Amino acid sequence: MPKKHPQSPDQAPALQPTALSTEPAANQTFPIVGMGASAGGLAAIEAFFSGMPADADPGMAFVLVQHLDPDHKSLLTELIARRTRMQVLEVTDGMVVRVNCAYIIPPNRDMAFLNGALQLLEPTAPRGHRLPIDFLFRSLAADQHERAIGVVLSGTGSDGTLGVRAIKVEGGMVMVQTPASSEFDGMPQSALATGMVDFELPPADMAAQLIAYVAHAFGRPPHATGVATPLSGSALKKIFVLLRAQTGHDFSQYKPSTIYRRIERRMAVHQIDAIDSYVKYLQQTPVEVQALFNDLLIGVTNFFRDPEAFSALQAQVIPKLFEGKPAGSAVRVWCTGCSTGEEAYSVAADRKLSHF
Numbered sequence: 001m002p003k004k005h006p007q008s009p010d011q012a013p014a015l016q017p018t019a020l021s022t023e024p025a026a027n028q029t030f031p032i033v034g035m036g037a038s039a040g041g042l043a044a045i046e047a048f049f050s051g052m053p054a055d056a057d058p059g060m061a062f063v064l065v066q067h068l069d070p071d072h073k074s075l076l077t078e079l080i081a082r083r084t085r086m087q088v089l090e091v092t093d094g095m096v097v098r099v100n101c102a103y104i105i106p107p108n109r110d111m112a113f114l115n116g117a118l119q120l121l122e123p124t125a126p127r128g129h130r131l132p133i134d135f136l137f138r139s140l141a142a143d144q145h146e147r148a149i150g151v152v153l154s155g156t157g158s159d160g161t162l163g164v165r166a167i168k169v170e171g172g173m174v175m176v177q178t179p180a181s182s183e184f185d186g187m188p189q190s191a192l193a194t195g196m197v198d199f200e201l202p203p204a205d206m207a208a209q210l211i212a213y214v215a216h217a218f219g220r221p222p223h224a225t226g227v228a229t230p231l232s233g234s235a236l237k238k239i240f241v242l243l244r245a246q247t248g249h250d251f252s253q254y255k256p257s258t259i260y261r262r263i264e265r266r267m268a269v270h271q272i273d274a275i276d277s278y279v280k281y282l283q284q285t286p287v288e289v290q291a292l293f294n295d296l297l298i299g300v301t302n303f304f305r306d307p308e309a310f311s312a313l314q315a316q317v318i319p320k321l322f323e324g325k326p327a328g329s330a331v332r333v334w335c336t337g338c339s340t341g342e343e344a345y346s347v348a349a350d351r352k353l354s355h356f
Helices: 041-050 076-081 132-147 161-169 186-192 203-218 234-247 256-269 275-284 286-304 307-321
Strands: 032-037 061-066 087-090 101-104 110-114 117-121 148-152 173-177 199-201
Touching: 032 041, 032 132, 032 161, 041 061, 041 076, 041 203, 061 076, 061 110, 061 132, 076 087, 076 101, 110 132, 132 148, 132 161, 148 161, 148 186, 148 203, 161 173, 161 186, 173 186, 173 203, 173 256, 199 203, 203 256, 234 256, 234 275, 234 286, 256 275, 256 286, 275 286
Parallel strands: 032 061, 032 148, 061 101, 087 101, 148 173, 173 199
Antiparallel strands: 110 117
16 A cells, blocks of 8 residues: 555645746657546555655656546645645646646646647536546647656546557556555556556555656667667667567568667666666566567557447458358458558458358
């Protein structure tokens, strides 16, 4: 369970906040952590920020969405301000996100990112049908790409799950509260069911892991296009060999920049600095080979994120392709579509009719 803070919120003195950054929005390169919570979330959020270092800035920004009664003022701003040295602000429309600050959604609003700033919208869905965490996470992923980090805390329902998928597609990182430490485990369980969660931790342990991840993932400059990288050469080929041996898929002809980003992100998750060390870790840890494989294919598998549509395709469309055809006939289907333009996805299926 999350560890208790030695003082209650009413007794704990507010920590000295850091000054607001004056860095222009266009130059922001720090990671942004989107946090989502619902029922039971107050205790989880308090435990999370109690685990933040009291003597150092985290080098990132935090944006929090909690399911709120539209007629009640949020307590998060005051609660978090007692637990962190960061500036804690309730969001106003168009507010630019600055490093080492925490931003809290106001009641009765949806919130999204656009060009490094937070936009507030009046909800249109009826209460009980809104998904404000998904709304934030998906815009965060689209706006910040690999700098997007999602944290799903205690709550009922599945809000945040679609946002987790969006963050992972863009190369970001996802943390989820352990269901055992959650007062309500619906949201954590739903996020974990995606198979796309990087860390499953109690809230009190999340901050240390988050800071370690950011140090590894963003502590070095990104690779320039067309420049040789530490991942090139024999180590990268060995990774391709391990992937092919375990999964049957050959990634040696995939777009290099995508491969580099995904491998470096997995290295940051495990706090591994050297590519040779990561190769050895892959050799010793088959589950990590599978995790890397899943990360490399996230952009493709996300195409199948609407199971109802594909169930209808299987039940209503595919059988018609085989009507009137004798056993042993071949059906060949081509499906074009690619996010990079480098691969043409084709499905060439010679299937015996007896298989259907």
